[in-house]
Amino acid sequence: TGSTRPERILAAVQRKATKGDARSVVNTIDQYCRYQEWAMNVGDEKGAILDSIVCEVKPSVMLELGTYCGYSTVRIASMLPPNARLLTLEFNPAYAAVARQVIAWAGVEDKVVLIEGPSGDWIPKMKEEFGVTSFDLVFLDHWKDRYLPDTKLMEECGLLRTGSILLADNVICPGTPEYLEYVRGSPRYESKYFRSHLEYTRVEDGLEKSVFLG
Ligand SMILES: CCc1ncnc2c1ncn2[C@@H]1O[C@H](/C=C/CNC(=O)c2cc(-c3ccc(F)cc3)cc(O)c2O)[C@@H](O)[C@H]1O
């Protein structure tokens, strides 16, 4: 049985990236996925927008939905101050296993809590299991049809406070129409579209930044 794409990405990181250097891990994955084989990382172009929003918000507690190989996990964690926490949810054990190693290679494991399991199960447990009061910033990058139900679940669980920010990947490609309609149409959100391109391509895609108004 051959290797999986995430395993090949991990091999590239362990072969080419400087251990303990998060930017080197990010650059290695971008290089690999641009020139060897495409993978669904947020990528360098949208990643720069993600970086700017993480820098602006300076979250103390952040949630990522959909870890995959840990590319955006490492990118975000490298921008966080030492006492900040990034919780990231991944339900595929094989992907979680790869992500743990990518996160460790980058040297950001102290800022990251990788939780294995479906978001629908874990979001209701965030307060009791992880002592979360509310999330300052949420990065949505998992199955596109889960963005809306998980947003509503976070609202219902009281995990969003006035000023909490949702940042959603792929709102154009593959697209998240129901989610977009909700955050753009709801008086409880102030939404803004950041136009960019699908990772490693010239196809249009973008990020939607939505501030929860309470
Ligand atoms: C059950 C809730 C739940 N709970 C916990 N973990 C969950 C989960 N649902 C999913 N996961 C994990 O998240 C990751 C999935 C991410 C899904 N992402 C895209 O599909 C995507 C596609 C393109 C694209 C593909 C092909 C094209 F042609 C164009 C664009 C580009 C992108 O940037 C994309 O993010 C995997 O690790 C899942 O195991």
Ligand SMILES: [Mg+2]
């Ligand atoms: Mg994505």
